[in-house]
Amino acid sequence: MKPFCRVVSLFTLVASLGQISIASAHEEGDLILRIGATSVAPDESSSLINTAATGDLAGTSVGVGDNTQLGLNLVYMLTDSLAVEVLAATPFEHDLKAAGLDQYGFSTRDLGSSKQLPPTVSALWFFGGAQSRVRPYLGIGVNYTTFFSQDLSSQARSELAAGSLDIDDSFGLAGRAGIDITLSDNWLLNASVWTIDIDTDASFESALGKVKAGVDIDPMVYMISIGYKF
Numbered sequence: 001m002k003p004f005c006r007v008v009s010l011f012t013l014v015a016s017l018g019q020i021s022i023a024s025a026h027e028e029g030d031l032i033l034r035i036g037a038t039s040v041a042p043d044e045s046s047s048l049i050n051t052a053a054t055g056d057l058a059g060t061s062v063g064v065g066d067n068t069q070l071g072l073n074l075v076y077m078l079t080d081s082l083a084v085e086v087l088a089a090t091p092f093e094h095d096l097k098a099a100g101l102d103q104y105g106f107s108t109r110d111l112g113s114s115k116q117l118p119p120t121v122s123a124l125w126f127f128g129g130a131q132s133r134v135r136p137y138l139g140i141g142v143n144y145t146t147f148f149s150q151d152l153s154s155q156a157r158s159e160l161a162a163g164s165l166d167i168d169d170s171f172g173l174a175g176r177a178g179i180d181i182t183l184s185d186n187w188l189l190n191a192s193v194w195t196i197d198i199d200t201d202a203s204f205e206s207a208l209g210k211v212k213a214g215v216d217i218d219p220m221v222y223m224i225s226i227g228y229k230f
């Protein structure tokens, strides 16, 4: 788990931009809807792959691929600086890879794929004042990630006799950093990141009995969006 250290360096890049002023930026009572491209980039580490027949398989691991979807982000300003934010998105779909099975006589690398939704609720603190055109922010949140539509690859099915892929849901903390640049009374540009603690256990049935691995997905989530202020 590493929610916070990575957001600080981004923040120091943008904090100095918070000085420029215009007539109307974020203030208490504003509701901001942001829509944009949202990328989930796992920074995963996994346990060894374990099978019921053999125990841990030294030198193996599980990897998780990147994915980009349309993200929706709703912010409500509780004061001129404090806000609550919800992240929603169309489902992300990630490739699941196995590494190291070749040492054991299996050529399977592509395990399959899974969809996931990572709804995240965060408290945000906006720097600068209500009149600042550029408002960087930091936040902390809670994430729930649910995995669904898990599919095993045809190779995993044929070579490993794999079936019944199961990936546990995850509940964890999220760190948050971003910047809103006001364009007009209602429109703004946004760039932001989440760093989310997503830890899960994956398993499937196989010719070697139950196959299990613990995977810390711990992604960086990047969003570039346009926002509309109501």
Ligand code: NI
Pocket: 001, 002, 197, 198, 199, 216, 217, 218
């Ligand atoms: Ni973690």
